[in-house]
Amino acid sequence: xxxxxxxxxxxxxxxxxxxxxxxxxxxxxxxxxxxxxxxxxxxxxxxxxxxxxxxxxxxxxxxxxxxxxxxxxxxxxxxxxxxxxxxxxxxxxxxxxxxxxxxxxxxxxxxxxxxxxxxxxxxxxxxxxxxxxxxxxxxxx
Amino acid sequence: xxxxxxxxxxxxxxxxxxxxxxxxxxxxxxxxxxxxxxxxxxxxxxxxxxxxxxxxxxxxxxxxxxxxxxxxxxxxxxxxxxxxxxxxxxxxxxxxxxxxxxxxxxxxxxxxxxxxxxxxxxxxxxxxxxxxxxxxxxxxxxxxxxxxxxxxxxxxxxxxxxxxxxx
Numbered sequence: 001x002x003x004x005x006x007x008x009x010x011x012x013x014x015x016x017x018x019x020x021x022x023x024x025x026x027x028x029x030x031x032x033x034x035x036x037x038x039x040x041x042x043x044x045x046x047x048x049x050x051x052x053x054x055x056x057x058x059x060x061x062x063x064x065x066x067x068x069x070x071x072x073x074x075x076x077x078x079x080x081x082x083x084x085x086x087x088x089x090x091x092x093x094x095x096x097x098x099x100x101x102x103x104x105x106x107x108x109x110x111x112x113x114x115x116x117x118x119x120x121x122x123x124x125x126x127x128x129x130x131x132x133x134x135x136x137x138x139x140x141x
Numbered sequence: 142x143x144x145x146x147x148x149x150x151x152x153x154x155x156x157x158x159x160x161x162x163x164x165x166x167x168x169x170x171x172x173x174x175x176x177x178x179x180x181x182x183x184x185x186x187x188x189x190x191x192x193x194x195x196x197x198x199x200x201x202x203x204x205x206x207x208x209x210x211x212x213x214x215x216x217x218x219x220x221x222x223x224x225x226x227x228x229x230x231x232x233x234x235x236x237x238x239x240x241x242x243x244x245x246x247x248x249x250x251x252x253x254x255x256x257x258x259x260x261x262x263x264x265x266x267x268x269x270x271x272x273x274x275x276x277x278x279x280x281x282x283x284x285x286x287x288x289x290x291x292x293x294x295x296x297x298x299x300x301x302x303x304x305x306x307x308x
Contacts, residue, residue, distance in 0.1 A: 105188035
């Protein structure tokens with residue numbers, strides 16, 4: 001089971017995606033491919049590493065399903081595959097959503113508790129001045 | 142939109158040691174109220190894990206050293222339960238408890254430390270989960286919480302938005 005039902009994407013798939021993303025060169029390659037397909041030669045241009053090294057990174061990205069090769073036999077342009085990235089992103093978003101969603105409900109519960117305390121006149125502030133009712137609603141920040 | 146930005150800023154996930162994951166959030170309420178909301182079942186079940194399609198169907202808390210807690214949520218994919226035992230209870234500032242899922246997705250019993258600090262009427266809550274080993278912690282991180290992943294996440298966001306622009 002995955003944590004707190006955050007999502008049910010295959011764990012292997014996510015592992016492959018995150019492992020592929022762990023490397024800055026590979027992230028740079030993905031960012032480049034986000035602006036359009038490119039050949040290995042074009043992809044090597046911005047880097048100081050060899051074309052062979054870039055090819056290795058491309059293989060990792062390909063195995064993770066993050067990129068694919070075009071049909072053009074000579075240039076074999078690589079293109080970005082959006083789905084695994086979208087899946088990984090949505091998993092993380094669900095994690096944050098779980099806690100932020102919870103905390104937003106907690107914010108509401110806390111507002112209610114504060115209101116109840118104010119009604120009972122048990123605010124943390126010593127209520128010396130003015131009548132209890134007319135005191136500003138607990139905002140002394 | 143404003144809420145989203147606010148939440149991102151006030152909600153942080155960090156790795157204070159090689160076996161731990163910590164999460165921090167600031168609440169606009171005094172500590173005693175946050176502590177109540179975190180420990181009284183009738184309040185807890187109104188917020189913990191509550192989101193679209195999920196409700197808390199079991200919420201039992203015996204808040205004392207050696208006392209147990211148990212939570213079960215019901216969602217679209219079925220029920221999910223977890224629980225543990227309180228090791229330290231210092232009202233209203235600190236709780237140490239164990240954490241085990243019914244259907245465990247990581248090895249061993251994790252230990253949760255909840256610390257509440259009040260400043261100017263606001264309460265900063267830090268929950269730290271300590272796993273049995275670095276391997277287990279890293280496995281949990283690999284499932285989506287590490288700094289590296291956060292960094293990757295930024296890249297993903299960029300990549301996805303440029304895809305969206307081109308589509």
